[in-house]
Amino acid sequence: MPVTLLSSKEVSSLPVYTVEADNLDACDAPKDAIAWARANGFSGASGRVLTIPGKNGAVVGAFFGLGEPDAANPLAAGALARHLPEGDWHFAAPPKGAELATLGLMLGSYAFTRYGKKPRNALRFAVPEGVDAGRVERLANGSVLARELINTPAGDMGPDALEAATRALASEHGATLAVTAGEDLLTENLPMIHAVGRAAEAAPRLLDLRWGREAAPKVTLVGKGVCFDTGGLDIKPAAGMLLMKKDMGGAANVLGLASMLMAAKLDIRLRVLIPAVENAVAGNAFRPGDVLTSRKGLTVEIGNTDAEGRLVLADAMALADEEEPELLIDMATLTGAARVALGPDVPPFYTDDEALAGAWLGPLRRSPTRSGACRSGSLISHVSIRRSPTSTMFRSMASPVRRLPVSSLAVLWRRRRAGRISTSMAGTRQTSRTLRSAARRRVSAPSNAFWWIAMGVRPDNASVDTCTGLPFAA
Numbered sequence: 001m002p003v004t005l006l007s008s009k010e011v012s013s014l015p016v017y018t019v020e021a022d023n024l025d026a027c028d029a030p031k032d033a034i035a036w037a038r039a040n041g042f043s044g045a046s047g048r049v050l051t052i053p054g055k056n057g058a059v060v061g062a063f064f065g066l067g068e069p070d071a072a073n074p075l076a077a078g079a080l081a082r083h084l085p086e087g088d089w090h091f092a093a094p095p096k097g098a099e100l101a102t103l104g105l106m107l108g109s110y111a112f113t114r115y116g117k118k119p120r121n122a123l124r125f126a127v128p129e130g131v132d133a134g135r136v137e138r139l140a141n142g143s144v145l146a147r148e149l150i151n152t153p154a155g156d157m158g159p160d161a162l163e164a165a166t167r168a169l170a171s172e173h174g175a176t177l178a179v180t181a182g183e184d185l186l187t188e189n190l191p192m193i194h195a196v197g198r199a200a201e202a203a204p205r206l207l208d209l210r211w212g213r214e215a216a217p218k219v220t221l222v223g224k225g226v227c228f229d230t231g232g233l234d235i236k237p238a239a240g241m242l243l244m245k246k247d248m249g250g251a252a253n254v255l256g257l258a259s260m261l262m263a264a265k266l267d268i269r270l271r272v273l274i275p276a277v278e279n280a281v282a283g284n285a286f287r288p289g290d291v292l293t294s295r296k297g298l299t300v301e302i303g304n305t306d307a308e309g310r311l312v313l314a315d316a317m318a319l320a321d322e323e324e325p326e327l328l329i330d331m332a333t334l335t336g337a338a339r340v341a342l343g344p345d346v347p348p349f350y351t352d353d354e355a356l357a358g359a360w361l362g363p364l365r366r367s368p369t370r371s372g373a374c375r376s377g378s379l380i381s382h383v384s385i386r387r388s389p390t391s392t393m394f395r396s397m398a399s400p401v402r403r404l405p406v407s408s409l410a411v412l413w414r415r416r417r418a419g420r421i422s423t424s425m426a427g428t429r430q431t432s433r434t435l436r437s438a439a440r441r442r443v444s445a446p447s448n449a450f451w452w453i454a455m456g457v458r459p460d461n462a463s464v465d466t467c468t469g470l471p472f473a474a
Contacts, residue, residue, distance in 0.1 A: 004124045008126060014061050014087060018092070020044050020068070021046070021066070028093060033061065047067070049065070049082075064079070069096075074101040076104060077100075081120060099130075101128075105125060138264055149162070154278070157245065159278060173259075180205060181204065196226075196308045204277040204278075210272075212269040217326045218269045220323075221254040221272045223254030226247040228278045233305050246333065271323075287305065288304060289302060294314050300314075300409050309333065327443075329443050351444070
């Protein structure tokens with residue numbers, strides 16, 4: 001990562017003066033530097049960076065805008081990584097939410113350089129007093145892992161490469177990885193994962209990573225790993241297929257979160273399940289109208305082969321549910337309807353557990369049914385999130401698409417518009433879940449795990465930090 005955190009300020013370190021909106025006079029910068037800022041129209045707008053020249057023209061410091069105090073986004077410090085020249089830096093006065101600002105700085109330094117893009121400037125930044133550098137690095141490294149996996153084209157990140165990345169993570173943290181691939185998926189009763197991925201050159205597989213004490217609380221993460229999605233026989237148009245390398249964003253995000261949790265050495269029994277497939281077109285591809293049998297035993301009529309994510313998730317979550325984990329989280333790029341509803345940066349989440357929803361949404365400024373940003377200083381999440389409905393009314397909408405009931409469920413609701421997100425979630429739940437006791441907790445995050453913030457396009461936000469508000473905080 002281009003930003004290196006230093007435990008103490010170097011003698012040659014240059015200062016970054018933080019300025020709230022229209023409040024230059026409160027800054028402790030030299031008077032001539034403040035005059036320079038005014039001459040350049042610097043007002044402290046959020047994310048604005050202005051370098052300060054010395055008498056010989058060399059940079060001797062920088063101003064950084066915090067924006068309005070009530071609306072400040074500490075993660076906007078990512079702009080510093082893009083605009084500061086190489087060298088040693090420190091905050092002249094630690095900003096409010098210094099830990100988030102440090103995290104934002106590291107996230108903002110991210111660039112995808114695998115294919116030759118020039119990396120960002122290398123910065124060394126002194127950690128503000130009171131900031132847990134190890135925690136910040138864990139969060140940043142997990143986000144970078146997710147971004148690297150998501151940004152890598154499908155030609156280099158197919159099911160086999162995703163397995164290799166998972167194996168490398170397991171090796172780094174002393175975890176175990178079991179892989180069920182190809183025809184073995186049928187033997188192990190994972191038929192829908194097999195059906196979705198059987199047409200691709202790379203065999204479909206289920207990745208099963210385990211880490212931690214067996215007697216510790218069980219936390220299971222399930223991530224959709226569709227490494228490329230053509231749409232299958234219901235093929236996508238060119239524009240809809242162009243960015244489908246990112247359809248494994250759920251898998252990337254659970255691996256990033258797993259990296260954080262294992263690096264923090266939390267006392268949990270962590271399990272990560274990833275159905276890794278490519279939804280391809282070939283003579284043996286599954287077809288519209290086919291009826292598949294899920295791991296749970298329910299039959300599912302295929303209304304559209306481009307609704308493959310809920311199929312692979314259903315088998316993986318049914319397997320996860322069998323050992324009754326205390327907390328089960330699944331992440332997926334489940335449906336573009338979420339992006340239509342909430343835009344590219346606001347991920348919805350679903351849970352029937354009111355206490356769990358409250359734990360996630362409690363730090364938000366606005367009501368639990370609205371999106372909002374966390375209070376500065378909280379590392380739960382500074383990106384907006386929205387809780388969406390899980391009403392049982394949607395279960396009937398996941399009914400067979402034909403007049404004759406040829407299956408238990410359908411993967412595509414017969415009406416194409418309203419309720420598509422909740423309907424897809426209802427279908428996934430019915431094919432994956434047994435009845436669970438009140439002590440067990442489940443949350444789903446379907447949608448924008450793969451959009452701008454996860455790619456690093458918006459470096460003032462993180463990709464997986466929406467999940468660091470777990471009861472087992474990293």
